[in-house]
Amino acid sequence: MSRTSAPQDAAPVAAPPGESALGHGLKQRHLSMIALGGVIGAGLFVGSGAGIAAAGPSIVLAYAISGCLVMLVMRMLGEMSAANPASGSFSVHAERAIGPWAGFTAGWSFWFLLCVAVGLEGIGAAQIVHGWVPGVPEWAWVALFMLMFCGTNLAAVKNFGEFEFWFAALKVSAIALFLVIGVLAILGVLPDTDAPGLTNLTGHGGFMPNGTEGLIAGLLASVFAYGGLETVTIAAAESEHPIQGVAKAVRTAMWRIALFYVGSMAVVVVLLPWTKEEIPAKGPYVATLDYLGIPAAGQIMNVVVLIALLSAMNANIYGASRMAGSLIGRGLGPRVIGAIHGGVPRIAVVTSSLFGFVCVLLSYWRPDDIFQWLLNTIGALILVVWFFIAASQLRLRRRLEREAPEKLVVKMWAYPYLTWLALAGMATVFVLMARQEDTRVQLYYAGGLTVILAVVGFVWQKLGLQRDAAE
Incomplete structure (x- = not known):
């Protein structure tokens, strides 16, 4: 029989099918840097300038508020992932807590988000390199980056981990150096x-x-800058010690991200008047280094931003392929994509990379309609994922306390009160998005895609396609 209802609270917690075939070559240092690599990108180095222009010095408060929400979400996700590590992460947890349709919706939403993000990061990286080598068209650079990172992710997972470790280490070092210079200047x-x-x-x-109103605009910009932390719980399933690894990575990543984001914004607005046109034009980091008279600040930050973009591309191709592989391994997608070879879901890697490259081509072919639709659609999807994480944790925590309390290696603080507070925070952000004209369309498009995926997932579940796909 096909599964037609959500799993009951009494159901035993088991590992998702198909995930045991994945490799286990990631080390703790890889996990820690992957947690940072997926989130520190152009959104922090460049995009935060628009938030400063809107909110002024209160951007520090905006990043602190959204950072608290992210810490709650990651704590919830860390609790569930430490108890049951899976490459499908929150999608697996949503399926166990709510039903296959919820796992389908959360998983494919995240896959879509990551693939479009890969395309955007490729475009950004190509623009930087094109400025250095104008004779080569931007699309060719994107194709090169896609081939490079597709190849990295087709190899054994330990090779991906090592590649991402050094990429992320360079980004973290750059931010740490910026903070040191900034504090000395202050x-x-x-x-x-x-x-x-x-x-x-x-x-x-x-x-x-x-x-x-300015604070709200800064808050909305900061919320979406934090997206990407979830990748660490996906990677944990392929680590040497999944339970200990995800517990430690989640704990350390939360405060590091808060330090980097909130600390960076504080340094910028203390040193520079927020009204400076250079902040949104050049990016807050370049504007600050220029103000301090650091030689070749623009080119230095261009290199750092390029590294940040390439690192995020690498991490997001990895996250997208593992999420797709997990979904298909659990019967929530066409099984032809989910085959695992050498511990790697290689067809899922290629499919995710190709989808990202198609998004890039659409930016040239259909920039005003289809590509704009893609940009608007991913605007609020990270909040949809966070909502599924919180809703799943509410149910699974009760189940774990009753059936396997020893698995609660990481515990959500003040459960269930802070979980409900996080859900209220997400609802507040949704309301604020509906109030702002430039974010309202993103909310509608993301909501529409979520409803479509939920309906498809429910039909998939009802018609027994989950069972058929797995056979």
Whole structure:
């Protein structure tokens, strides 16, 4: 018989089918850097400038608020993933807690999000390299990057882990160095610099120069900049010690991301007036380094941003392929894509890479309709994923406490109160998106895709396609 209802609370927790064939070559240091590699990208290095322009110095508060929401989500995900490591991560948890349709919706939403993100990151990286080598068209650079990272992900998982470790390490080092330089400048220790004090925080209109509307705009920009942390729980299933690995990686990644994001924004708005046009034009990092008189700041940050984009491409192809492989291995997709060879879902890797490249081609062929639709659709999908994580944790925590309390290696703080608080926070962000004209369309498109996937997943479940696909 096909599965036609959500799993009962009394059902035993078992490993998803098909996932035991994956490799287990990732080490703890790989997991820690993968947790950072997927999230630190152009959104932080460049995109945050628009948030500063909208919110002024209160962008620090916006990143702190959204950072608290992300920490709650990651704590919930860490609890479930440490108890039951799976390459399908939250999709597996949603299936166990709510039903196959929920796992289908959450998983394929995330796959779609990552594939489009891969295309966007490829475009951004190609634009930087094209500026250095204008004789080669941008699409050719994207094709080269896609082939390179498709090849990396087709190899054994330990090779991917090593590649991502060094990429992410360079990004983290760059941000750490920026923070050190910034703090020294704030203290007036650097040559030819004076301590700015609180002048830039209280002047130019005050801490919230554009009022609550500006803070809301900064909050919405910061929420989506945090997307990508979820990849660490996907990678944990292929590590040497999945339970200990995901527990440690989640704990360390949360405070590191908060330090990098909130700390970076604080350094920028303390050192520079938020009204400077260079902040959104060049990006806050370049603008700050230029202000401090760091030689060749623009080119240095171009290299860092390029590394950040390539690292995110690598991590997102990995995450997309593992999510697709897990979904198909559990009978939630066409089985031809999910075959595992040498511990790697190679067809899923190629499929995910090709989908990302098609998105790039659409940016040239149909920039004003189809490509714009893709951009708008992914705008709120990360919130949909977070919603499934919180809803799943509410049910699975009760089940674990009753059936296997020893698996609660990581526990959500103040359960269930903080889980409900996180859900309320997500609902608030949805409402705020509906109020803003430029984000309202993103909410509608993402909501539409989610409903379509939910209907397809429910029909798939009802008609027994899950069983047939797995046979």
